[in-house]
Amino acid sequence: MTEVARVQRELKHFQSDKGGMTLIADANSIRHLIATIPGPVSTPYEGGVFGVDITIPDGYPFVPPKMKFTTKVWHPNVSSQTGAICLDILKNNWSPALNLKTALLSLQALLSAPEPGDPQDAVVAKQYITENAEFLTTARRWTEDFAKASSTGFGAKVQKLVEMGFQEGSVKKALEAAGGDESKALEKLCSK
Numbered sequence: 020m021t022e023v024a025r026v027q028r029e030l031k032h033f034q035s036d037k038g039g040m041t042l043i044a045d046a047n048s049i050r051h052l053i054a055t056i057p058g059p060v061s062t063p064y065e066g067g068v069f070g071v072d073i074t075i076p077d078g079y080p081f082v083p084p085k086m087k088f089t090t091k092v093w094h095p096n097v098s099s100q101t102g103a104i105c106l107d108i109l110k111n112n113w114s115p116a117l118n119l120k121t122a123l124l125s126l127q128a129l130l131s132a133p134e135p136g137d138p139q140d141a142v143v144a145k146q147y148i149t150e151n152a153e154f155l156t157t158a159r160r161w162t163e164d165f166a167k168a169s170s171t172g173f174g175a176k177v178q179k180l181v182e183m184g185f186q187e188g189s190v191k192k193a194l195e196a197a198g199g200d201e202s203k204a205l206e207k208l209c210s211k
Contacts, residue, residue: 022079023049029119040123041196042073046210050075053089053196053207056123058166059131063158064092067166070196071126072102073119083113084122089197093154093161095135095144104129105139176201180208 026049033042045051052073058064070089076082086109088102096105108117108125138144146154180190180201185208197203 022075022077025080026050026052026075026119033120038120038124040120040127041192042119042123043196046207052119054119054123055196056127056130058162059127062131063155064094064130064162064166067162069130069166071123080115080118083109083117084119085109086122086126089200089203091161091165092130093143093158094130095133095138095140095147096129097143098139099143100140103139105134105137107137176204180205 026044030042030044030049030052033040039057041053041055043053045053052075054071054073055068056071058067058069067090069092072087072089074085076085086104088097088104091099091102093099097103104126106125106129108114108122133144133147135144135147143154146157176194177187177190180194181187183205185193189208190204193204193207194201197207
């Protein structure tokens with residue numbers, strides 16, 4: 020089975036059991052997908068919707084997908100600058116038995132249980148360990164600012180794109196999938 024056939028099968032299966040997540044293929048290539056995962060309950064990420072950019076490499080499912088957050092997130096295992104993710108199943112512990120949904124569920128679990136001993140962002144990891152209350156405050160503020168539909172600027176971005184002739188519902192979905200990035204949302208809307 021080719022990478023494309025495997026991804027098509029996973030997308031079809033994903034649609035029947037979303038678990039609050041979204042996963043859609045880019046209009047130009049099934050090897051590029053956009054996902055969203057809800058912030059886990061009882062964490063500083065609760066109420067947020069986090070965009071994830073996914074690239075399917077040659078050799079998938081024997082090679083892990085490449086994933087990064089497109090929504091800014093304050094977390095020891097996620098780069099606060101680039102969205103790069105440090106998660107074992109996206110590297111050495113990947114198995115062909117895993118799939119995109121499993122990887123997204125693992126990202127959601129990582130938000131619930133940071134591993135500061137294996138950080139992607141050393142500054143965040145240090146704060147998590149030495150000043151946990153400040154870490155929680157910052158993580159909540161970043162969730163408010165970047166991951167919630169009600170975050171500052173989100174409404175203005177929606178309005179601007181609606182004025183360009185796009186439907187409000189489509190605009191909100193595109194902005195959430197793009198992690199609030201107006202340019203990426205516009206690309207997505209124009210490719211439909």
